[in-house]
Amino acid sequence: MQPLLKAPSSLPSWPKRPRRWLQYCAITLVIALLITIWEPYLWSNRYRVAWIFxxxxxxxxxxxxxxxxxxxxxxxxxxxxxxxxxxxxxxxxxxxxxxxxxxxxxxxxxxxxxxxxxxxxxxxxxxxxxxxxxxxxxxxxxxxxxxxxxxxxxxxxxxxxxxxxxxxxxxxxxxxxxxxxxxxxxxxxxxxxxxxxxxxxxxxxxxxxxxxxxxxxxxxxxxxxxxxxxxxxxxxxxxxxxxxxxxxxxxxxxxxxxxxxxxxx
Ligand SMILES: [Zn+2]
Structure with missing residues (x-):
C-alpha cells in the first residue's frame, strides 16, 4: 500500500559547519563569561595575570x-x-x-x-x-x-x-x-x-x-x-x-x- 504522505525529496538542513565568525563569537563569549565568574580568584592572583589587569x-x-x-x-x-x-x-x-x-x-x-x-x-x-x-x-x-x-x-x-x-x-x-x-x-x-x-x-x-x-x-x-x-x-x-x-x-x-x-x- 502506498503511504499517504511522501517525504519531501530534500529536507532543509542546518549547515554542517556553523560559520567561522559564529564560532569565534561563541568562544569569546564563553571566555568572557568564565573570566567574569573567576574574577575574584584572578584578582587575588593578579600579579600572575598581568595581561588582564x-x-x-x-x-x-x-x-x-x-x-x-x-x-x-x-x-x-x-x-x-x-x-x-x-x-x-x-x-x-x-x-x-x-x-x-x-x-x-x-x-x-x-x-x-x-x-x-x-x-x-x-x-x-x-x-x-x-x-x-x-x-x-x-x-x-x-x-x-x-x-x-x-x-x-x-x-x-x-x-x-x-x-x-x-x-x-x-x-x-x-x-x-x-x-x-x-x-x-x-x-x-x-x-x-x-x-x-x-x-x-x-x-x-x-x-x-x-x-x-x-x-x-x-x-x-x-x-x-x-x-x-x-x-x-x-x-x-x-x-x-x-x-x-x-x-x-x-x-x-x-x-x-x-x-x-x-x-x-
Ligand atoms: Zn575610590
Missing amino acids: GEAIYKVQTSEKVVALTFDDGPDPRYTQQISQLLADAGARSTFFVIGRHAEQYPDLIDTLIQQGHELGNHTWSHPSLRLMLPGVMRAELESTDRLLHSYGYESPIPFRSPYGHSWFVLPQILKLRRQPNILWTVQLNDWKPEKPSIMMDLLETKFDNGAIILLHDGDGESEGADRANTVEVVKLILEKYIPQGYQFVTVSELLHRGKPLHFQ
Missing part, C-alpha cells in the same frame, strides 16, 4: 623609612582640609586621588591642597568601575579630570588610581598609551566601612614597612555624605606613632623616586 604598582622597594599615605574619593568639605592640615602641620605630604566631579564642586579645597604641597592624583571623573566600559568613555573619565586639575594651575604630573583598583583589558591599554601605571596600594584600612581607628592601627601594623603605599579615604565615591571622621582620627594616630620612629610621609611620586617600584606583574 595591566601594570600596577603596590609598593616601593627601599631601605629608607619613607611611606606614602594616599586619600581617595575627595575632596570633601567636611574632611579633606582637616586631614591635609594635620599632614601639613606634621611636615607630611600626601597624594589625594580626587574624583573630577568633586574637584569641580570644591575648587577652594583643591587650591588648599596645592598650596600645602600635596600631590593631586586622578581617580576618574565619576568613579565608575573601569572593567566594562567603552574605550572612548573611559578615556574621557581620565582626560576630563586631568584637564580640570590643570585648569586649577596644577602643573605636576598627575598619577592615576582606578576606582576599586579595577583594571580590566581596556584600561591597561589606555594607561600604556598615557605611559603611566595604575597606582594601587600595599594596605587599605577599611576606613570606608568605617572601621574603628584602633582596629585600623592594628591592621596597619602588620603591613607597615619602608616603601608602603597606604590607602585611606577623605571622601566618598558612591554616595555623598559618608562618615570619614575615623579617617581623620587614624591619620592623627599614624603621624603620632610613626614620625617619632623616623618615618617620613611623602607623595606617591616622591616615593617612586626613592626606590624600586614593585609591580603586580
